[in-house]
Amino acid sequence: MSLHLGIELDGEGAHPEAWRRAGHSPDRLLTGRTVADRVAAAENAGFTFATFEDSLLPPGADGGPVGRIDAVNRAAFVAATTSTLGLVPVVGTTYAEPFHTSSQLATLDYASRGRGGWIASRDTDPRVASALGRSAVTVPADLAREERDAITVVRDLWDSWEDDAVIRDYATGRFVDRDRLHYIDFQGDTYSVKGPAIVPRPPQGQLVVFGRGGEVDPSQVDVVLVSEATLDDIADAAARTKDRGAALVFVELDVALGSSTPAPPSGRLSFAGEASGLLELLRALDPHVDGVRLHPAVVDHDLPVLARYVVPALLREGLAHRPVTGATLRGTLGLARPDTRFQAPRLEDSPR
Amino acid sequence: MTDNSHARPGAQVHFGVFFQGVNHTTIWSDPSSGSQIDFETFRRVALTAERGLFDAFFLGEGLRLREQGGKILDLDIVGRPDAITQLAALAGITRHIGLVATQNTTYNEPADLARRLSGLDLLSGGRAGWNAVTTDNAWTGENFRRGGYLDHADRYERAGQFLDTARAIWDAWADDAVATSTDAPTWAAPDGVQQVTRRTSQFDVAITPTLPRSAQGHPVIFQAGDSPAGRDFAAGRADVIFSRHGTHFDEALAFAEDIRARLRRAGRPEDDVKILPGTQIVLAETASEVEEKVRWVLEGQYTGQTALSLVGQVWGRDLSDRDPDGPLPEFDPVPAPISVTRGAARDGKDPLAIAREWRALAEAQNLSLRQVAIATTQRSGFAGTPGQVADELTRWVRSGATDGFNISPYLVPTGLDDIVDLLVPELQERGSYRTEYEGSTLREHLGLRPPLSRRELPPRQATG
Ligand SMILES: Cc1cc2nc3c(=O)[nH]c(=O)nc-3n(C[C@H](O)[C@H](O)[C@H](O)COP(=O)(O)O)c2cc1C
Numbered sequence: 078m079s080l081h082l083g084i085e086l087d088g089e090g091a092h093p094e095a096w097r098r099a100g101h102s103p104d105r106l107l108t109g110r111t112v113a114d115r116v117a118a119a120e121n122a123g124f125t126f127a128t129f130e131d132s133l134l135p136p137g138a139d140g141g142p143v144g145r146i147d148a149v150n151r152a153a154f155v156a157a158t159t160s161t162l163g164l165v166p167v168v169g170t171t172y173a174e175p176f177h178t179s180s181q182l183a184t185l186d187y188a189s190r191g192r193g194g195w196i197a198s199r200d201t202d203p204r205v206a207s208a209l210g211r212s213a214v215t216v217p218a219d220l221a222r223e224e225r226d227a228i229t230v231v232r233d234l235w236d237s238w239e240d241d242a243v244i245r246d247y248a249t250g251r252f253v254d255r256d257r258l259h260y261i262d263f264q265g266d267t268y269s270v271k272g273p274a275i276v277p278r279p280p281q282g283q284l285v286v287f288g289r290g291g292e293v294d295p296s297q298v299d300v301v302l303v304s305e306a307t308l309d310d311i312a313d314a315a316a317r318t319k320d321r322g323a324a325l326v327f328v329e330l331d332v333a334l335g336s337s338t339p340a341p342p343s344g345r346l347s348f349a350g351e352a353s354g355l356l357e358l359l360r361a362l363d364p365h366v367d368g369v370r371l372h373p374a375v376v377d378h379d380l381p382v383l384a385r386y387v388v389p390a391l392l393r394e395g396l397a398h399r400p401v402t403g404a405t406l407r408g409t410l411g412l413a414r415p416d417t418r419f420q421a422p423r424l425e426d427s428p429r
Numbered sequence: 430m431t432d433n434s435h436a437r438p439g440a441q442v443h444f445g446v447f448f449q450g451v452n453h454t455t456i457w458s459d460p461s462s463g464s465q466i467d468f469e470t471f472r473r474v475a476l477t478a479e480r481g482l483f484d485a486f487f488l489g490e491g492l493r494l495r496e497q498g499g500k501i502l503d504l505d506i507v508g509r510p511d512a513i514t515q516l517a518a519l520a521g522i523t524r525h526i527g528l529v530a531t532q533n534t535t536y537n538e539p540a541d542l543a544r545r546l547s548g549l550d551l552l553s554g555g556r557a558g559w560n561a562v563t564t565d566n567a568w569t570g571e572n573f574r575r576g577g578y579l580d581h582a583d584r585y586e587r588a589g590q591f592l593d594t595a596r597a598i599w600d601a602w603a604d605d606a607v608a609t610s611t612d613a614p615t616w617a618a619p620d621g622v623q624q625v626t627r628r629t630s631q632f633d634v635a636i637t638p639t640l641p642r643s644a645q646g647h648p649v650i651f652q653a654g655d656s657p658a659g660r661d662f663a664a665g666r667a668d669v670i671f672s673r674h675g676t677h678f679d680e681a682l683a684f685a686e687d688i689r690a691r692l693r694r695a696g697r698p699e700d701d702v703k704i705l706p707g708t709q710i711v712l713a714e715t716a717s718e719v720e721e722k723v724r725w726v727l728e729g730q731y732t733g734q735t736a737l738s739l740v741g742q743v744w745g746r747d748l749s750d751r752d753p754d755g756p757l758p759e760f761d762p763v764p765a766p767i768s769v770t771r772g773a774a775r776d777g778k779d780p781l782a783i784a785r786e787w788r789a790l791a792e793a794q795n796l797s798l799r800q801v802a803i804a805t806t807q808r809s810g811f812a813g814t815p816g817q818v819a820d821e822l823t824r825w826v827r828s829g830a831t832d833g834f835n836i837s838p839y840l841v842p843t844g845l846d847d848i849v850d851l852l853v854p855e856l857q858e859r860g861s862y863r864t865e866y867e868g869s870t871l872r873e874h875l876g877l878r879p880p881l882s883r884r885e886l887p888p889r890q891a892t893g
Binding site: 207 | 450522
């Protein structure tokens with residue numbers, strides 16, 4: 078088997094004091110330059126995808142960074158300057174307007190030529206609601222409903238244009254075939270959405286949707302991120318998640334390499350030590366999961382070590398594969414490009 | 430009626446490019462027309478504009494596909510990217526040009542939109558702009574959780590409160606809030622970030638903002654409404670007006686005078702708001718080539734079907750079986766109880782009155798239906814040789830009628846090429862166009878002063 082390698086690039090890293098070990102002064106964190114440099118390093122190293130955490134609330138621990146540029150913006154900013162790396166922002170499902178989420182992510186997919194993904198995530202902190210002037214959603218069943226509805230609406234909107242809806246038919250003067258555009262007419266418990274999307278169907282048809290294990294319905298997403306502290310628990314969780322319909326299961330993994338101090342326990346599997354030890358752990362994970370999402374303790378310290386010692390070794394062993402230019406993220410992950418669920422009967426199929 | 434009191438001898442022409450989304454302005458039927466949605470098209474237009482030293486690349490917004498008679502309008506270009514996301518992608522491959530997103534104040538929340546706009550502003554190094562529009566129709570609302578909850582009359586009230594809240598969010602970080610050394614006791618100074626709390630008729634917001642101010646303070650505010658309320662909104666709160674008045678000089682000058690009067694009443698200097706009308710520019714080498722090219726452009730924009738559709742919008746019924754080169758319908762429009770065409774500019778006006786006007790025009794000038802459609806909806810600005818157009822644009826700007834133009838290319842991605850290659854050099858020869866970018870931010874390109882909310886403060890300390 079082989080592993081798809083992802084890296085989380087938010088902030089300065091998972092360690093609360095990571096900002097003290099960053100390769101720049103604190104006030105350079107929230108700049109295009111920092112985002113672009115790190116993403117370029119991840120792409121050059123051979124990672125499959127990069128993720129960008131997000132929330133409307135200030136991130137981080139006491140004394141650490143309290144600023145963060147929104148994740149879709151960061152992913153889009155590097156979309157046209159990269160060529161192989163998947164770009165996977167976190168966007169919340171509890172309060173965001175699914176219509177906006179769908180358009181933003183579809184636009185990311187166009188700008189990156191099919192390398193966009195989405196980590197659908199719950200906003201569990203009531204302060205997000207206060208910021209938006211909404212009443213807080215706190216009951217787990219309600220959070221689950223909002224998540225399910227948001228993913229449904231976003232996906233339906235991506236499908237609301239058939240792939241060939243733009244016909245540019247000179248003879249009849251029609252730019253689109255309106256029969257290949259579809260109202261989604263979503264009717265949920267708390268809201269409805271009409272459609273169709275304003276952005277035509279994205280290059281991948283459907284972006285790669287990630288969800289968190291234990292939260293998301295595995296059949297609604299392409300990748301489930303499992304987060305367990307031990308190898309055994311991960312093996313169990315991965316098997317269970319596959320049984321429940323997940324196409325791919327990736328594991329969350331904290332890493333602190335060389336002299337990097339490990340971050341305090343996060344509930345995720347964690348590795349601290351030399352690159353060779355991490356390689357061993359990854360080999361051990363390989364039979365159980367389809368990929369890893371690495372959370373470096375200090376991005377500016379760990380990313381160069383990963384790029385120099387870890388990823389090349391995995392590539393050499395055939396345990397990982399460098400994505401190729403022109404491939405979509407779906408293609409790289411071995412996922413098929415789905416047909417739209419709203420496919421209308423065609424003239425050539427249906428006599429009339 | 431030229432009023433010379435606002436003559437500005439050294440004034441420069443400012444250009445933006447309006448990459449239209451849903452429209453019949455862009456001729457999709459021409460063989461050289463590229464995809465309207467592929468990023469490559471946007472990239473080429475933005476890079477051409479930047480080569481031409483434009484101030485800004487500008488995107489509109491429409492959050493539901495247009496419909497006519499209950500069906501999605503299929504004649505025009507439809508489909509467009511999300512503006513802020515697309516501009517963030519363009520920020521990554523441009524260095525100077527401003528990036529302006531049209532975003533409505535109804536189907537967004539200040540905490541989220543202010544953050545996304547300032548994210549764009551930071552990533553681009555201070556090149557973001559926000560064209561604040563007030564879309565409020567319930568029909569668009571069917572795509573949002575909030576639905577069509579907002580009364581038409583409340584839209585500028587919400588827009589004003591929205592903008593004030595956004596400004597509070599943008600101003601919440603002290604300029605030296607973030608440490609400049611990894612040895613500092615904390616990443617942000619303990620009192621460096623202020624909580625923003627707003628309780629108004631439209632908002633109930635409590636937030637700790639997550640972003641510092643950008644190189645230009647905060648995004649430049651554009652406004653694009655034309656009613657008295659819209660103009661007052663601009664005079665009170667905006668930096669730039671994207672106006673409709675870019676066709677007739679006298680009309681443009683009258684509009685500018687009106688805005689200057691409103692600015693004085695709002696206690697702001699007369700040049701505090703820049704005016705950039707939307708326009709189209711057709712260039713050719715000789716008078717007869719100009720005429721031929723204008724005809725070609727209009728015929729590409731107003732196909733027979735498009736003309737029938739535009740007139741059908743007023744008549745409130747399907748006219749597609751009529752002859753576009755024949756007369757206007759002899760019967761009267763259906764006074765539809767609700768507007769039949771959704772998402773079009775003429776939404777809400779009395780169709781009978783429009784029909785009367787159009788018939789009078791057709792009779793006076795002996796126009797066909799298609800010619801009426803062209804005469805009444807075309808917002809085209811300028812046509813001529815590069816030298817003629819350069820003279821004319823220079824005159825407009827130096828007479829105080831506008832500060833520049835937001836150009837809609839009638840073709841993408843190549844539609845700016847002749848403007849940049851032929852017109853810009855002519856303007857430069859006349860001394861009415863920059864020969865290099867003088868600053869790095871959109872605010873600097875436009876010659877704007879610091880953001881309204883920060884003017885009373887002492888000048889910023891340069892930070893390393
Ligand atoms: C030149 C111009 C461009 C506009 N572009 C948009 C747009 O892209 N999206 C939108 O929703 N509204 C757009 N508007 C609509 C205005 O923002 C505003 O909602 C509308 O003009 C009604 O306001 P008013 O009565 O003050 O004119 C535009 C208006 C003008 C004049």
